[in-house]
Amino acid sequence: MGLFLGYNLLQYVxxxxxxxxxxxxxxxxxxxxxxxxxxxxxxxQSYSDLLKSSKEFLQSTKEESETITIFDQNKKPIxxxxxxxxxxxxxxxxxxxxxxxxxxxxxxxxxxxxxxxxHHFHGSIKIVRNLKPFDSLLDQFGIVMLMxxxxxxxxxxxxxxxxxxxxxxxxxxxxMTLTRVKTYGLTERVIVSENRDEISELAIHFNQLMDExxxxxxxxxxxxxxxSHELRTPLAALKGNLxxxxxxxxxxxxxxxxxxxxxxxxxxxxxxxxxxLLELTRLESKENTTNASPLTDPKVVIKRVxxxxxxxxxxxxLKTQGLHDDSLxxxxxxxxxxxxxxxxxxxxxxxxxxxxxxxxxxxEMNTIKISVQDWxxxxxxxEIPLVINRFxxxxxxxxxxxxxxxxxxxxxxxxxxxxxxxxxxxxxxHVGTIVELTFKL
Numbered sequence: 001m002g003l004f005l006g007y008n009l010l011q012y013v014x015x016x017x018x019x020x021x022x023x024x025x026x027x028x029x030x031x032x033x034x035x036x037x038x039x040x041x042x043x044x045q046s047y048s049d050l051l052k053s054s055k056e057f058l059q060s061t062k063e064e065s066e067t068i069t070i071f072d073q074n075k076k077p078i079x080x081x082x083x084x085x086x087x088x089x090x091x092x093x094x095x096x097x098x099x100x101x102x103x104x105x106x107x108x109x110x111x112x113x114x115x116x117x118x119h120h121f122h123g124s125i126k127i128v129r130n131l132k133p134f135d136s137l138l139d140q141f142g143i144v145m146l147m148x149x150x151x152x153x154x155x156x157x158x159x160x161x162x163x164x165x166x167x168x169x170x171x172x173x174x175x176m177t178l179t180r181v182k183t184y185g186l187t188e189r190v191i192v193s194e195n196r197d198e199i200s201e202l203a204i205h206f207n208q209l210m211d212e213x214x215x216x217x218x219x220x221x222x223x224x225x226x227x228s229h230e231l232r233t234p235l236a237a238l239k240g241n242l243x244x245x246x247x248x249x250x251x252x253x254x255x256x257x258x259x260x261x262x263x264x265x266x267x268x269x270x271x272x273x274x275x276x277l278l279e280l281t282r283l284e285s286k287e288n289t290t291n292a293s294p295l296t297d298p299k300v301v302i303k304r305v306x307x308x309x310x311x312x313x314x315x316x317x318l319k320t321q322g323l324h325d326d327s328l329x330x331x332x333x334x335x336x337x338x339x340x341x342x343x344x345x346x347x348x349x350x351x352x353x354x355x356x357x358x359x360x361x362x363x364e365m366n367t368i369k370i371s372v373q374d375w376x377x378x379x380x381x382x383e384i385p386l387v388i389n390r391f392x393x394x395x396x397x398x399x400x401x402x403x404x405x406x407x408x409x410x411x412x413x414x415x416x417x418x419x420x421x422x423x424x425x426x427x428x429x430h431v432g433t434i435v436e437l438t439f440k441l
Contacts, residue, residue, distance in 0.1 A: 008145045016138055020131075023110055024099045027129050030061070031112050034068070034125050038116045054079050065130035070116075072123040107132050170199040174206055186214040227277065234266040234273075241266070279411055296333045298370055299323040302359055305340040313348055315355055322361040327368050329439040331419045339415055340372070342408040343435045347374035350433075363441075370437040379427035387425065388413045 037057060058068045058079060070079040099112045113126035173190050180188040189210060190203040241259040248255045306318045329336075340359070347357045351374050358373040379387060386392050388409045409425075416423045419439060427433035 005149060008149055012138075012142060012145060015141065019134055019138070020101075023129065023131060023134060027099055027110050027112055027127055031114055031125065031127055033061070034127075035114065035116060038118055038121075038125075063129075065132060067128040069126045069128070070123060071126065072121070075124075078123070108135055167199065170203055174203060177206075181210070186210060186217055231270070231273070234269045237266045238263055273407075277407070294330070294332055295328040296331050296336055297326070297328055298336065298368065299325065299361055301333060301336050302340060302361060302370070305337055305344065306359060309341070309344055309348070316348055316351070317356045318344070319356065319358045320360070321358060325361060325363050325368070327363055327441050329368055329441060331421070331439060335415050335418075339412050339437060340370075342412050343372040346408060346435075347372055347376065347433070350374065350376040352376055366441050367438050368441055370439075371434055373432065373434045375432040378429040378431050378433055379425070380429050381427075384425050384427055388423070 038054075054070060058070075062068050067080065069077050072078050099110055102109045102111055108131040110129045110131060111126065113124055115124045116122075170190075177188050177190045189207050192200055192203045192207065194200075241263040244255060245259045302320060302323060306320060310316070310318050344357055344359065348355075351357070354375045356375060358371075360369075360371045360373070362369045362371075413423055416437065421440075422436075422438040424436040424438070425433065426436070
């Protein structure tokens with residue numbers, strides 16, 4: 001707005017200066033025309049004839065709001081044309097050379113006076129031009145500029161209010177959505193406009209953030225519910241065993257031993273659950289980053305794990321395949337062993353009549369693949385993406401009998417992600433399951 005006002009003022013000054021200069025040039029041209037008239041030899045006539053012809057000539061050349069006066073050598077006016085200037089100072093001559101500006105009341109006047117000389121006359125010519133029409137035009141122009149400025153102010157304010165309402169509406173929508181989130185929960189979302197501008201991008205990012213927050217909140221809620229459920233069973237069992245000991249265990253040796261054995265199992269179960277929860281929390285923390293992973297020979301780890309588990313489960317046939325490659329992978333040796341223990345333990349836990357597990361090692365391009373295959377109960381196709389969620393169990397009744405807390409695959413997934421590997425689960429219900437680990441060489 002200040003720039004527009006400055007531009008209008010500059011325009012007004014430029015036009016005013018140009019018009020004033022134009023009038024000065026015009027009055028000077030007229031003076032030159034009069035000088036030429038009196039210097040022409042055709043006017044070398046008598047004094048009386050000169051006065052008569054001069055008066056007629058001056059009346060024919062003068063313009064509206066203009067006075068032309070001829071003075072004799074004694075500075076006395078002898079000829080004058082009629083004018084609307086009311087004969088201001090026409091009775092007096094001026095000594096200033098060139099065009100000058102004077103003010104008479106509210107009127108602005110341009111004046112010029114120059115000497116003339118003929119065969120019978122010596123004196124001067126003075127032209128007085130009233131710039132009232134010029135001032136009136138400038139006044140009208142000023143009014144137009146003022147009205148334009150006021151109109152520009154009104155339009156600018158209206159446009160600013162309109163644009164601000166359009167621009168601030170999405171921000172107000174976000175603010176209102178935050179208020180609704182505080183009142184109704186994380187399910188509220190911002191309505192994204194079709195305009196692909198910065199505000200709509202902000203709304204999209206806001207909705208994405210709310211989606212992530214809602215997912216994180218739901219996972220946390222589910223985690224608390226599942227953890228409470230998992231802890232409830234061993235704690236209830238401990239309380240029951242301790243109550244039994246308090247009532248009959250003091251006198252009954254058999255009850256004492258049975259209660260103590262059951263309590264120790266429940267304590268081991270609690271320890272195992274707590275250990276897995278701490279491990280999962282550590283893997284999910286931001287501090288769990290690996291800049292330089294150690295190199296590990298997978299075939300060595302596979303052999304060691306198979307030997308350990310074979311001792312614990314002598315009734316199972318643990319087969320290996322492809323353990324002849326010398327390739328190394330970027331993963332901690334202990335964590336690779338932890339992965340294999342999780343997968344082989346699940347394979348054994350959910351096997352059926354065919355008690356056999358195949359552990360394979362293969363090299364493809366610049367990657368190495370480790371797979372664990374069983375011929376157990378399998379996983380329904382729609383539940384395969386869900387099994388890596390913490391505390392998730394495909395068959396609740398079987399899992400409660402076989403033990404476990406549904407944390408193994410969640411831990412495995414976090415370990416694999418830590419080393420930029422891939423975990424793929426392929427399964428068919430009542431046929432078996434294959435778990436594949438892929439790492440870059």
